[in-house]
Amino acid sequence: MAEEARRLAAIMLTDIVGYTALAQKDEPLALELLGEHNRLLRPLFRGYAGREIKSTGDGFLVEFPSALEATRCAIEIQTALKDRNAAASPERRIEVRIGLHVGDVLHREGDVFGDGVNIAARIEPLAPPGGICLTRQAYDHVWNKLDRPLVSLGKRELKNIQLPMEVYRVVLPWEEPPEGGRHDHDRSRIAVLPLANISPDPKDEYFADGMTEELIYTLSKLRELRVIAYTSVMAYKGQRKKIAEIGRELGVGTVLEGSVRKAGNRLRITALLIDAQNEEHLWSERYDRDLEDVFAIQSDIAKRVAEALQVHLLAGERQEIEKEPTGNLEAYDLYLRGRHCGNERTEERFKKAIECFEGAIGIDPDYALAYAGLADIYTVLPLYAPAAFKETFLRAKRAALQALLLDDTLAEARVSLAQVKAYCDWNWAEAEREFIRAIALKPSYATAHYQYGRFFIYMGRFDEALEEIHRALELDPLSVLSNFHLGVVVYLTGDYDEAIKALQKTIEMAPNFWMGHIWLGMAYLEKSMYAEALARLHQAKALPGCWPSMADAVIASVYTRMGKRRAARELLDELLRRSEREYIPPSWMAILYSALGENDRCFAWLEQAYEEHDQFLLFLAKGGGIFEIDRADPRFTALLKRIGLKG
Secondary structure, eight states: OOSEEEEEEEEEEEEETTHHHHHHHOHHHHHHHHHHHHHHHHHHHHHTTOEEEEEOSSSEEEEESOHHHHHHHHHHHHHHHHHHHTTSOGGGOOOEEEEEEEEEEEEETTEEESHHHHHHHHHGGGSOTTOEEEEHHHHHHHTTTOSSOEEEEEEEOOTTOSSOEEEEEEOOTTSOOOTTOOOOOOTTEEEEOOOEEOOSSGGGHHHHHHHHHHHHHHHTTOTTOEEOOHHHHGGGTTOOOOHHHHHHHHTOSEEEEEEEEEETTEEEEEEEEEETTTOOEEEEEEEEEEGGGHHHHHHHHHHHHHHHTTOOOOHHHHHHHHOOSOSOHHHHHHHHHHHHHHTTOOHHHHHHHHHHHHHHHHHOTTOHHHHHHHHHHHHHHHHHSOOOHHHHHHHHHHHHHHHHHHOTTOHHHHHHHHHHHHHTTOOHHHHHHHHHHHHHHOTTOHHHHHHHHHHHHHHTOHHHHHHHHHHHHHHOTTOHHHHHHHHHHHHHTTOHHHHHHHHHHHHHHOTTOHHHHHHHHHHHHHTTOHHHHHHHHHHHHTSTTOOHHHHHHHHHHHHHHTTOHHHHHHHHHHHHHHHTTSOOOHHHHHHHHHHTTOHHHHHHHHHHHHHHTOTHHHHHHHOOTTOOOOTTSHHHHHHHHHHTOOO
């Protein structure tokens, strides 16, 4: 740990109930029980990767890599103490309270400071003897991963903490849920279903979809809400499922649905807020306005939803949702078209999206969101359209910086800039700071958590990668990319059986996701399941949008493992001819040469990958699998050093 560093952490504070009174009454007994308490708890901390920061006298301050590990450790502590107390006399019982929080902390000289520690200290006394309390921030990380109920205790005023915070209690196996029952649904978790297009012109579908995305964007500015991402809600477009069923599938407590009718310069939007458990209507409204009132409508819907859900609006949040992104409706229309095209995720539609965003900027050069949209497209374009990463990332950088110059609160632009800092500048520390800023600005932004997870993959911090990807999936449960990267993480750790399971699940979700087929083929290869690997790779090549060169590089690796070096060499020669007329990521050529044992040529392609900032190079740096290079080779360690990574 650096002498001083700031990071997001899960913090646990423990405290022995009644210890001070016992020490005054019988100090030798108090010290004896304290020693037993310490001997029991410390191994449990280590068992969940907890790092003891310090003893607080009759308790501990402990940092964990994830809220889930911290909560599981807390449950085991209370279970162990209950078992121990069952055989103890009343005066020798040891009961502790435990408080958990996830927040920003500052590491300095072996200690930690900051609001994250202060809040955990305020939460701990709220736990009953032998109980566990956690903040909303910790709850958001664990609510769907524990086999224990979590019950809301409501919002509490905490000393020296500016705003009331919602507190939850873990219902332990020997406890009954308090009055009110289990916390089966959380109204602050909300899904905005695709607005129905009832406009006279069917071509206005983009406008209805755009309004859906804009409402998600606006509601995501409210910190007390957790808003399901556009990717997942669009899976329900055109479906006639019951609200209660959708609520269960997405894990939400409320659903916002409605319709859009655009005719000329007139706009009609209906909105209906529904309790997802009992389908009770919480609020509804119909807006008949001029098109120029579209931003006022979005703002009003957000305020009315907040009011219906008893969400406290901060002054800054109110200002944010009332802010008009542009004063030009033509520019706004182009922006919506750009988002609509970009969401279709094909090379052709990406190019159309760029055209729309640039058109919007041409009309309104101060349109920050249009620059952010442009940056977003350029960061993902190389993964869908064969092109050198460096060139497109430099374009992304210019757009993201301009967006932030116009509006430095845009989490979307910060995520794009973070990717540029990492994958174009190789500035990992600054990239992580941008990810943290983005998540702080918009905790409900699923893309920020997903991209932060990808960042951790490249850094080799796989536990943190899984934590962030799971956080992304809480907000975007039907995301193909987040589910896919769960498989990537376990592949890179060498657990190929689990990788196969995860990648098969991804393909079940999206049968035409060609990259999933390629990585599944790679996992089969590591299990020496050559027939299955080749079948998947050839299937990938037949899918729309697939980079055949990527599949062929892996196919050639399969051939070398099977001893068919001649077939692998023929495929290599074909790839070399193809590289003269189309872009082939140099990392994949390096993989092929490594499989053939031709290290000098492998390193020549790795050098080209470095010059082009080929993102696939980062996967090779962190995982084994099909990349069969000698990692002790000084050329490889030198390359990693230039990238700023450790082997």
